[in-house]
Amino acid sequence: MSTPRTETPGNGSTRRIAVDYLARVEGEGAMYIKILGDHIEHLELKIFEPPRFFEAFLRGRHMGEAVDITARICGICPVAYQMSSAHAMEMACGVRVNGPIRDLRRLIYCGEWIESHGLHTFMLHLPDFLGYPSAIDMAKDYPNEVNMALRLKKIGNSVVNLIGGREIHPINLRVGGFYRVPTKRELRSLVDDLQWARDAAVQSVRFFQALEFPEIELAYEVVALRHPEEYPFNEGRLISNKGLDIDIREFNDHFVEQHVERSNALHCVHRRRGAYHVGPLARYNLNHEQLLPTARETARDAGLGDGVWNPYRSLLVRGVEMVHACEEALRIIGEYEMPDAPALDVHPQAGVGHGCTEAPRGILYHRYRLDEQGVIREAQIVPPTSQNQRQIEDDLRVFVEHNLALSDEQLQWQCEQMIRNYDPCISCATHFLKLEIERE
Amino acid sequence: MGDRAIPKIAVWKFASCDGCQLSLLDCEDELLAVAEAVEIAYFPEVTRTVVEGPYDVSLIEGSVTTPHDAVRITEIRKNSKLLITIGACATAGGIQALRNFADVSEFVSAVYAHPDYIDTLAMSTPIANHVTVDFELRGCPINKHQLVDVLSAFVNGRKPNVSSSSVCMECKRNGAVCVMVAHGTPCLGPVTHAGCNALCPSYNRGCFGCYGPKETPNASSIARWWNTELHVPHAELARTFRGFNAYAKAFRNESGLHVDATD
Numbered sequence A: 001m002s003t004p005r006t007e008t009p010g011n012g013s014t015r016r017i018a019v020d021y022l023a024r025v026e027g028e029g030a031m032y033i034k035i036l037g038d039h040i041e042h043l044e045l046k047i048f049e050p051p052r053f054f055e056a057f058l059r060g061r062h063m064g065e066a067v068d069i070t071a072r073i074c075g076i077c078p079v080a081y082q083m084s085s086a087h088a089m090e091m092a093c094g095v096r097v098n099g100p101i102r103d104l105r106r107l108i109y110c111g112e113w114i115e116s117h118g119l120h121t122f123m124l125h126l127p128d129f130l131g132y133p134s135a136i137d138m139a140k141d142y143p144n145e146v147n148m149a150l151r152l153k154k155i156g157n158s159v160v161n162l163i164g165g166r167e168i169h170p171i172n173l174r175v176g177g178f179y180r181v182p183t184k185r186e187l188r189s190l191v192d193d194l195q196w197a198r199d200a201a202v203q204s205v206r207f208f209q210a211l212e213f214p215e216i217e218l219a220y221e222v223v224a225l226r227h228p229e230e231y232p233f234n235e236g237r238l239i240s241n242k243g244l245d246i247d248i249r250e251f252n253d254h255f256v257e258q259h260v261e262r263s264n265a266l267h268c269v270h271r272r273r274g275a276y277h278v279g280p281l282a283r284y285n286l287n288h289e290q291l292l293p294t295a296r297e298t299a300r301d302a303g304l305g306d307g308v309w310n311p312y313r314s315l316l317v318r319g320v321e322m323v324h325a326c327e328e329a330l331r332i333i334g335e336y337e338m339p340d341a342p343a344l345d346v347h348p349q350a351g352v353g354h355g356c357t358e359a360p361r362g363i364l365y366h367r368y369r370l371d372e373q374g375v376i377r378e379a380q381i382v383p384p385t386s387q388n389q390r391q392i393e394d395d396l397r398v399f400v401e402h403n404l405a406l407s408d409e410q411l412q413w414q415c416e417q418m419i420r421n422y423d424p425c426i427s428c429a430t431h432f433l434k435l436e437i438e439r440e
Numbered sequence B: 001m002g003d004r005a006i007p008k009i010a011v012w013k014f015a016s017c018d019g020c021q022l023s024l025l026d027c028e029d030e031l032l033a034v035a036e037a038v039e040i041a042y043f044p045e046v047t048r049t050v051v052e053g054p055y056d057v058s059l060i061e062g063s064v065t066t067p068h069d070a071v072r073i074t075e076i077r078k079n080s081k082l083l084i085t086i087g088a089c090a091t092a093g094g095i096q097a098l099r100n101f102a103d104v105s106e107f108v109s110a111v112y113a114h115p116d117y118i119d120t121l122a123m124s125t126p127i128a129n130h131v132t133v134d135f136e137l138r139g140c141p142i143n144k145h146q147l148v149d150v151l152s153a154f155v156n157g158r159k160p161n162v163s164s165s166s167v168c169m170e171c172k173r174n175g176a177v178c179v180m181v182a183h184g185t186p187c188l189g190p191v192t193h194a195g196c197n198a199l200c201p202s203y204n205r206g207c208f209g210c211y212g213p214k215e216t217p218n219a220s221s222i223a224r225w226w227n228t229e230l231h232v233p234h235a236e237l238a239r240t241f242r243g244f245n246a247y248a249k250a251f252r253n254e255s256g257l258h259v260d261a262t263d
Helices: A063-071 A078-092 A099-130 A135-141 A143-164 A184-188 A191-209 A248-254 A280-290 A293-301 A311-335 A384-402 A408-420 B019-025 B031-037 B067-078 B088-092 B095-101 B104-111 B144-156 B167-173 B179-183 B219-229 B234-241 B249-258
Strands: A005-007 A015-019 A029-036 A039-047 A223-226 A237-240 A255-258 A267-270 A351-359 A362-370 A376-382 A435-439 B008-013 B039-042 B055-061 B080-086 B135-137
Touching: A029 A384, A029 A408, A039 A384, A063 A078, A063 A362, A063 A376, A078 A099, A078 A351, A078 A362, A099 A135, A099 A143, A099 A191, A099 A311, A099 A408, A135 A143, A135 B031, A143 A191, A143 A311, A143 B031, A191 A293, A191 A311, A223 A280, A223 A351, A223 A362, A237 A248, A237 A280, A248 A255, A248 A351, A248 A362, A267 A384, A280 A293, A280 A311, A293 A311, A311 A408, A362 A384, A384 A408, B008 B019, B019 B031, B019 B055, B019 B080, B019 B144, B031 B144, B055 B067, B055 B088, B055 B144, B067 B080, B080 B088, B080 B144, B088 B095, B088 B135, B135 B144, B219 B234, B219 B249, B234 B249
Parallel strands: A029 A435, B008 B039, B008 B055, B055 B080, B080 B135
Antiparallel strands: A005 A015, A015 A435, A029 A039, A223 A237, A255 A267, A351 A362, A362 A376
């Protein structure tokens, strides 16, 4: 257990609490809070993940290699990286993928959402609500729930596995499509499991609903993709609840990455309005009417309504998105016809391409400039966690201000839980979450 | 170690994508059984629990890229009876070792507005360059079934059942059609370490070297074949060997022969 170390100097008025690691997030980071009496003097989220310089070494690589290379940014959401890079290259080369290849891309993304949300909701986030250090400890008292979660996660992985070849860093995705496409029969082998998973996801939301959620509602600017007909995965315009409505090509006109001293991850903010929120809450709040029927019904039964502004309730939204991903996967499998070729031919041409897709934890933006041989000359990658980073700090500030009465241990745990609301992937944004609370 | 009832396991992260440690969580069928057979003493991705060392087994993911991490790995070694590296980053430096062929300060300025905030080493190096490693499990990512086998082997005091042959051998054993001979698809299978069960050829794709060089690889021969028979230009050969295991010796040396060669 990450027990806080409390140091009390002679006069007893200064408290300093340090915890060496924030657990149950992907990657490593630190949080530092200094409290003077009843106000926060200083609060920051530090990210020490050693930089790996993807944007630098992608220069000089061929456009076809970005799909495999950028997957290695994140072992939790490699499909997101493969999708954003492939779409960006296709845009640069003036190619648009439609039909069954497009559907298979949505299908593999469904698998990644089920796997990633299954992992996060049950294994990383739920232990906070039930007061366990880990899902493994929780399994002793909640064996059915943990076993259900493991099976859900496994079914998500099996979708990624079948289409992608393996669950981590799939090998079957490429610019233009796939190396090999599955047969109808292969896809049909997933149906029974996916039906079970859809029902299990509905049950999960019912289980989550009974939990106690801290009372807090925040006036976020939420940003997500919006597609005219679908709950978004790979395509759409970027919109927000504060009037943003842009083509993804205009990303850099509206958002800017800032480099702050405490972090090896760049903070991405809206140029005029600052912090914003991406991920399940944003997707739900902007697109909930496009959820498939069972997911929509599940959301309604859970009382999610037209908007969810309590970040702790992201747990429920992830559950609803699992229901949707299972339903969507079943729909795609039901309508699937094998394409004539596994991939479209994509001929390199000089130009700039943009890709923006919905990773489980929010929008992932890529931009590449290619030369006429298809060699990458410039690369820019903006992961969801660097977009949420500023918002996480803002949330923590509000939460701490309203909960100064909590003991250091409770405050620390609930701050960790607040950070985990975002399912942060610090490996993506870069890593080392160390939590310190200092009171005077 | 067979006489210890519950061995203490720790999982440590260096520069990496988290995928190899996630492989343990992806063992959905075995996870709870593994958690009963060992004490998960340190694994921050999974649990807030921190049990002090020394540890019976430390699994190391990631490569050493910062001065701080170069010190940290020596401390972990002192605190661990057995130290096992998992994945291409920990065994070969990973994709981030591409900096080893470039000027890292230029990389820093290309990515960050304030290069002075960034503390990084010029090289991304494998764990074995810093401390003694008891076993190296390869792959980008590792094969989760091999991970369970390796853990079980060390817990039970037996030798891990991990083949050191090539992807090409796995492909032959699967009875798959050779993508290089039959379709002229460039494939690194003959020089790449086994472990993926020849995944790419089964998806009509040539091997691209996730598991790094096998023991005694003849990289020059495969490179010559690619170049003369399949007309793969030298620049592409250099890039192919400079992948996730770019800094592994055999691939590093071979890429050097092609990087400035003209076709």
